[in-house]
Amino acid sequence: xxxxxxxxxxxxxxxxxxxxxxxxxxxxxxxxxxxxxxxxxxxxxxxxxxxxxxxxxxxxxxxxxxxxxxxxxxxxxxxxxxxxxxxxxxxxxxxxxxxxxxxxxxxxxxxxxxxxxxxxxxxxxxxxxxxxxxxxxxxxxxxxxxxxxxxxxxxxxxxxxxxxxxxxxxxxxxxxxxxxxxxxxxxxxxxxxxxxxxxxxxxxxxxxxxxxxxxxxxxxxxxxxxxxx
Numbered sequence: 001x002x003x004x005x006x007x008x009x010x011x012x013x014x015x016x017x018x019x020x021x022x023x024x025x026x027x028x029x030x031x032x033x034x035x036x037x038x039x040x041x042x043x044x045x046x047x048x049x050x051x052x053x054x055x056x057x058x059x060x061x062x063x064x065x066x067x068x069x070x071x072x073x074x075x076x077x078x079x080x081x082x083x084x085x086x087x088x089x090x091x092x093x094x095x096x097x098x099x100x101x102x103x104x105x106x107x108x109x110x111x112x113x114x115x116x117x118x119x120x121x122x123x124x125x126x127x128x129x130x131x132x133x134x135x136x137x138x139x140x141x142x143x144x145x146x147x148x149x150x151x152x153x154x155x156x157x158x159x160x161x162x163x164x165x166x167x168x169x170x171x172x173x174x175x176x177x178x179x180x181x182x183x184x185x186x187x188x189x190x191x192x193x194x195x196x197x198x199x200x201x202x203x204x205x206x207x208x209x210x211x212x213x214x215x216x217x218x219x220x221x222x223x224x225x226x227x228x229x
Contacts, residue, residue: 005039007149011130013039014147015111018132026136029145033064036147042068043150047080049102050143056099057086073123073153093120105131106140115151126151163201163217170197171217174210 134141
């Protein structure tokens with residue numbers, strides 16, 4: 001595993017290997033991922049989906065390379081352990097963010113590359129995803145290969161208190177990397193007022209520190225955007 005490999009490099013390697021396979025002689029997924037496995041970084045995960053029957057709930061998730069990324073919010077490797085899709089802990093996630101795209105790839109028998117923004121067990125997540133179907137002349141492939149690259153996961157605050165315009169401006173500037181003094185200058189208020197507002201927001205949302213507060217408020221915004229969509 002190399003920490004410097006980009007997701008573009010990994011997906012290009014997989015796509016090249018996928019194109020080199022022949023639809024006339026459908027092969028195993030190993031023929032596609034064999035030379036790419038060691039390029040995966042700590043936030044990447046490689047999975048084979050065995051298409052057992054027509055019902056997507058019977059399709060099998062088989063991990064090839066687990067993510068090395070650890071988080072106290074979600075245990076991704078445990079959650080995505082080898083299993084039937086129907087046994088996955090968050091059925092809504094599968095039915096909204098996964099199965100529809102799998103169906104499209106199966107029907108078109110073409111790769112799919114996208115950025116996914118959704119919720120998993122109530123946690124806001126985003127990741128890049130490439131899905132490759134087995135190349136075959138049959139009506140449907142026997143398997144799909146998917147590689148993902150985690151971008152972020154945020155647990156939105158339980159309290160959804162509304163921020164006033166000044167608080168919104170403070171949070172926006174904070175997310176842009178401004179210090180409390182710079183925020184005060186930008187908004188024409190005192191440094192002490194900025195600090196007071198930040199402390200008040202940390203108490204309101206149960207944030208451990210300013211970085212945690214920023215992450216929680218970004219997550220809350222993403223949660224609202226997901227609900228709208």
